[in-house]
Amino acid sequence: MSGTRSTVRRSLRWSRRLVAVVVSLCALVGAIRLIAPATAGPAGEPPGVERQLAFLRSALDGGGGDEAQRMFPEGYFFLHVLYGLSWVETGMREPAGERSEALREARWALERLDSPSGRAPFSADLVPSYGVFYRGWSNWLRGGVLSLQPAAQRDPAELRRFAEDSAALGAAFDASATPYLAAYPGQAWPVDSTVAMASLRLHDSLLPPRFAGTAERWLKGVRERLDPRTGLLPHRADPDTGAPAEVARGTSQSIIQRFLVDIDPEFAEAQYPCFRDRYIVSPLGLGPAVREYPDGEDGPADVDSGPLPLGVSLSATVVTIGAAQVHGDTALAGALANHGELLGLPVGTPWTKRYAFGLLPVGDAFLAWSKTARPWVERTPPAPPATISPWWRVPLLSLLAVLGALPWLPALVRRYRRRRSA
Template sequence: MGKIVRVLLAALVSAFAASALLRFHAPVSGAERQLAHLRAELDDGAGEDAQRLFPEGYFFLHALYGLAWVDVGRHARDKGEAVREIRWALDRLDSPDGTAPFSAGLAPRYGVFYAGWTNWLRGGLLSLRRDPDQVRRFESGSREIARAFDASATPFLPAYPGQSWPVDSTVAIASLRLSPDHAGTVRAWVDKARQRLDPATGLLPHVTDPGTGEPLQGARGSSQSVILRFLADVDPGFAREQYLRFRDLFVDSPLHLGPAVREYPKGTDGPGDVDSGPLPLGISFSATVVSIGAARVNGDGALADALAAYGELAGVPINTWHTKRYALGVLPIGDAFLVWANTAPDRATGIDGGVSPLWKAPLTVALLLLAAAPWSRRLRKRRHQQTDRPDEGLVVEPVVPERL
């Protein structure tokens, strides 16, 4: 019985390593199945559960679900399902649960975080199908956002009373680029933002003074990964400058096992929080995931593919005929960030990610050794048994010396 158990355990270890090796080398797929899993989770209350874990959990989960459908819908022959699901997500964002964490007294209403992400999602819907009511709401939202930026001395509007994160304003400005009516506001924003970069890194800061826009906390990976996803739509030249600095300062290779994204610049460390998650070896899993999309829209396909391969390896996805989920599906917001990142459009801008074509070799060798390890001891033992076994049935004739 014990021998059978050992063989079964060896087979399981080998199967796990082989499966990991296949995921590591296969292209990422299954966005619609992942969205099917997320929709089922949202219908089962995942948004409310996320709100208990994150300040904007309900909002983010629905917004990312809708945005992933925008990217999927762009490649779909029949856009009906994507349009229907995006409208459903927008209805949830407009609901009392969607607006609950935010202040209606801010300009724009509910703050720049809420206004920017909602306007960007509505613009994405209109890129798939024109709808008079949604056009009216998008144009109204865009005017409100533009007025708030035009009236502000700082390019970084508050998301909450007295609190300002540049990433939120970047999303809102990107939504204005979807319309030709606010080009002046966008140009003014870029000029002001360039004057308020983090002096230590030359990147947009993580937190700023809501009155002046001056940096209060330097650049961090969890916000840079989102900023760079949207900055490419605001000003491609500025985005390229920022992206190249980000890649030099934040993309690392812990233990020389391939690229990942730090929360703090190389040479510095800091505490993790709700945005970054835990920081083993300084690496932020959330920043690494979101940087897949940032790399794609900035033309760094090599880095995007490498980061995505890690997601498939470490996330241990479970596939069925209809769904796909990562990490056993215990954290739907993680699935939402992954599908949004993996569906980002590829843009060829000539950026060389500097990722060696052999970067997968160490982990590939490690997985092959793991697959073989359970059997190597058994093979050695069998070989020794064959060597040590006395010969059976062999008659040795005595040697008789020839007579001289």
């Protein structure tokens, strides 16, 4: 009997030690993820992104686009367009003669946007057809495909299609009484028109310029219709007048701030600090995150924002990595990316990398697109003054240190008592 009890005690003791080792290793891995560089700036090779793209391609081949479509209205579209754009961004970092894989994958994604499945959620009766969301993002990717090719080797059919689609968008903006075109019948979101306008600026950098006047009128209309509470582009606008219909929100601002740089760098430089001052927070003092609503104001969550713990939108936080990077705000981009490495539960192999165990591929797509961010038309603007303290990691590292040491505390206490009694 005593032998059995001794065996049980030894088993329990080794089990506790095993648990303690596992917990301490997890804390150590978390600390490394919090410290190791997670971004590489507009020119560098983003760590782990190509492995993410390998995971995303396998997810898309396995029906990931259809699964994403069942989760939110543009799921299929977003998963494919972000996959294609991430490959464009990756290809831009490579020598001109080594872009064949990037070009092939970006074209593959574009073909799936230009299909019945890609157009399914959108109305052909809008102006331009299928609405500004569909036409703007597709045109941006189409221009990206052309950007990967030397000017003398660009496909004539692709050039013609890009020129035609740009002309349709330009005509729609010129004929509109508001700078914000409809994405769905009776619904207009300024972020969608921002992407579309950036695609026209991209057109003028690749082909003979023709949309400078369109861009000037658009910017004038935008400045006249800013959200009065924040001074930023509103989240939603009246489709007939363009008047703000909803306060600026993190999910749309994180995308707007990324594209404004390529439309008008000076306007972008004025808008970005307003966004950063009102939406970047440090909940519980544990590192930077992005609020969905301006600091001091709360509102409901929706399919775009996801849950809002402490008012923070995880999707806006991820996309703001890209916005910060194109503005040269490397301190904020790096801090947000390191936060994601710690909390995003990445799982890596030599061939793939996925976050949140790969349960939400569209989240991986947004993260890959954000980490590869760089201006396409303009240069990266001068870096704004840093607002992230170099000591922002200390509270999280302290928490990880306590977590790693805690499982060993009972054994240390017992050893201390034995020594006292001896």
